[in-house]
Amino acid sequence: MPSFYDPYVATSLPTDVSYVSSYWTANAINSCDHNAAALPEQAEIVVVGAGYTGLSCAYELSQRYNRKVVLLEANQPGWGCSSRNAGFVLRGTGRLGLSQLKARFGLEQAQLFHQEYGLALQRLKDLVAAGNIDCQAQTPGYLKIAHTVKQAQLLQQQAERLQRDFAYAVSFLDQSALQGCINSPGAFGALRLPDCYGINPFLLLRGLAGLAERSGVKVFANTSLRAINHTGAGYQLTTSAGSLHCEQLVLATNAYTPKNILPELNRGCLPVLSSIIVTRPLTASELSACGLTPGFMAMDTRALKYYYRLLPDNRLLFGGRSAISGADLAKPQYPAQLRQALWQTLPALQGIDYQYHWAGWVGVSYDDLPRVAQTSEGIYYAAGYCGSGISYSLLAGQRLAEKLMGETLPPLPLYQSPLQPFPFTRGRRLAQYAYYQWAQFADRFLS
Ligand SMILES: Cc1cc2nc3c(=O)[nH]c(=O)nc-3n(C[C@H](O)[C@H](O)[C@H](O)COP(=O)(O)OP(=O)(O)OC[C@H]3O[C@@H](n4cnc5c(N)ncnc54)[C@H](O)[C@@H]3O)c2cc1C
Known part of the structure; x- marks a missing residue:
């Protein structure tokens, strides 16, 4: 780079x-x-x-x-x-x-x-x-996925508050309901937001x-x-x-x-x-092993969050935190860390490498x-x-x-x-x- x-x-x-x-x-x-x-x-x-x-x-x-x-x-x-x-x-x-x-x-x-x-x-x-x-x-629907049992309980309470205080039509998916959306050992429940989508x-x-x-x-x-x-x-x-x-x-x-x-x-x-990072297009069997369907889009509840979505050509986009300075960004450890996190999130994709990697600056207040x-x-x-x-x-x-x-x-x-x-x-x-x-x-x- x-x-x-x-x-x-x-x-x-x-x-x-x-x-x-x-x-x-x-x-x-x-x-x-x-x-x-x-x-x-x-x-x-x-x-x-x-x-x-x-x-x-x-x-x-x-x-x-x-x-x-x-x-x-x-x-x-x-x-x-x-x-x-x-x-x-x-x-x-x-x-x-x-x-x-x-x-x-x-x-x-x-x-x-x-x-x-x-x-x-x-x-x-x-x-x-x-x-x-x-x-x-893409088809709307965005999951905020709990990475622990405790976070799943918090998301469930959050769903109730958002419905009550904001008339926001969110829903809570428990771990078994989530199996229809993603097969991940690190997904303990999710908040589904109906009006967010990928472009x-x-x-x-x-x-x-x-x-x-x-x-x-x-x-x-x-x-x-x-x-x-x-x-x-x-x-x-x-x-x-x-x-x-x-x-x-x-x-x-x-x-x-x-x-x-x-x-x-x-x-x-x-x-x-x-x-x-973005992978090659996933095959039909890889998609079904992960449980992913078109428009899938998620972020987890970590303080250092990972976000991921299925692109229209069935590639998986996976993103998260990176180096601190621009000078350090060229170190291969950063995309490698993302790839490791992707494999942990979706073990069915273990061994699949990324074809694209890039980064950018977000402005934090x-x-x-x-x-x-x-x-x-x-x-x-x-x-x-x-x-x-x-x-x-x-x-x-x-x-x-x-x-x-x-x-x-x-x-x-x-x-x-x-x-x-x-x-x-x-x-x-x-x-x-x-x-x-x-x-x-x-x-x-x-x-
Ligand atoms: C990797 C990554 C993933 C992201 N994913 C999402 C996401 O999924 N969803 C989401 O909502 N947001 C996401 N964001 C954030 C989102 O992209 C930004 O909030 C948004 O694009 C900000 O737009 P902007 O026009 O304010 O800034 P920018 O698009 O950064 O535009 C600022 C422009 O100013 C120009 N500029 C700066 N200084 C000068 C100068 N001195 N003279 C002339 N031109 C100058 C720059 O060249 C630049 O083009 C992501 C950001 C990154 C980096």
């Missing part, structure tokens, strides 16, 4: 870097090249970062508010997370489930969160319809890029923002392709934001690696919740989805646009304050290492 961009240490994001070599890009029919027209000297609104957040925000500003938008991307659209994620469309974001939101903010607020997350799923559907995007949506994230990304461009957004690829100077009337931006002035500025760069570009964002969003906010210098941003950002990033893009246009956003903590800075910003990787050690112990012996 060539040297891997690491936003925790890099002071700028290089340009002209190809998409990460993944199952998604290997199976894409044609590329997503955007030409490099000359950058204008002036722009009304500049959005930086052409992932789901930036594309959704730029589209909303152009389509709904008729504003002129320049969208800058250091590489090709979606080069960050949005071309390389696992494609789990989830109802939610951050690291807090509805019960935790209720405990922290009260029932009424938690219900509002649930409603907002429902709007995020709808936002995805609306954009897919507007762009006529075929992103290979091809790269097809979604390309469809959104096309939709934004057709709405009038000017996309400048291979254009990396290097510095921001606040002028009285806006912002002077220095980029790898020249400089330009804009009246309003949105940073949709999330976990890929290089250090120093916007210190507030850097302090509030920790880039954390997540890795994925200090209080486990993302934010759509503004810095003290008036720069708008959305970040910190903690690895659950496909549906919510699209709503966050819309909320960013609305905020920029002076509209009132729903009264949720997501929109009421900036990202909280991590204490001891410089020691965050050490703390992450310590957390991984503790979580590994807790997953084995305490949960």
Whole structure:
């Protein structure tokens, strides 16, 4: 693997870097090249970062508010997370489930969160319809699988609370009911969420890029923002392709934001690696030995979670935590650990190797919740989805646009304050290492 961009240490994001070599890009029919027209000297609104957040925000500003938008991307659209994620469309974001939101903010607020997350799923559907995007949506149904007996009891209680407090049509599957969905010695029960499903994230990304461009957004690829100077009337931006002035500025760069570009964002969003492996297509007998059927999609209850799904061509995608620094990612131990975890989860697949392996940075916030906010210098941003950002990033893009246009956003903590800075910003990787050690112990012996 060539040297891997690491936003925790890099002071700028290089340009002209190809998409990460993944199952998604290997199976894409044609590329997503955007030409490099000359950058204008002036722009009304500049959005930086052409992932789901930036594309959704730029589209909303152009389509709904008729504003002129320049969208800058250091590489090709979606080069960050949005071309390389696992494609789990989830109802939610951050690291807090509805019960935790209720405990922290009260029932009424938690219900509002649930409603907002429902709007995020709808936002995805609306954009897919507007762009006529075929992103290979699979049959809905997502399992949160208990990896211990105790976790299964907790999931059962959780199912009752979600039905009662949120009228959420989840169901609990005990160990015997689960045998019809997955044959795994490590599955003790599961919560089934009815409205989550798998997609091809790269097809979604390309469809959104096309939709934004057709709405009038000017996309400048291979254009990396290097510095921001606040002028009285806006912002002077220095980029790898020249400089330009804009009246309003949105940073949709999330976990890929290089250090120093916007210190507030850097302090509030920790880039954390997540890795994925994908097997060859499984045979009919392998599928039946595992008990897997089309659309199968799951995550376990570990603190260091594994997530896995059956792709439309019957390959198994399996993902989880990875190295801490970009420099360490090339070590073969990381995909090997995932492969071992896959074999433990589905022993019928023992000996089956992976054909694809790749990784990317997710943005983790200090209080486990993302934010759509503004810095003290008036720069708008959305970040910190903690690895659950496909549906919510699209709503966050819309909320960013609305905020920029002076509209009132729903009264949720997501929109009421900036990202909280991590204490001891410089020691965050050490703390992450310590957390991984503790979580590994807790997953084995305490949960
Ligand atoms: C391995 C992996 C698996 C995941 N799986 C899932 C999943 O199954 N479900 C889910 O909901 N979420 C998942 N996620 C998270 C999800 O992909 C992200 O939350 C989402 O894509 C974030 O979109 P974004 O537009 O905010 O950020 P990104 O897609 O990362 O976009 C930011 C863009 O900004 C650009 N940029 C950064 N700095 C600059 C600069 N200085 N100048 C110009 N451009 C710049 C980057 O090149 C990048 O393209 C996963 C993430 C990873 C890494």
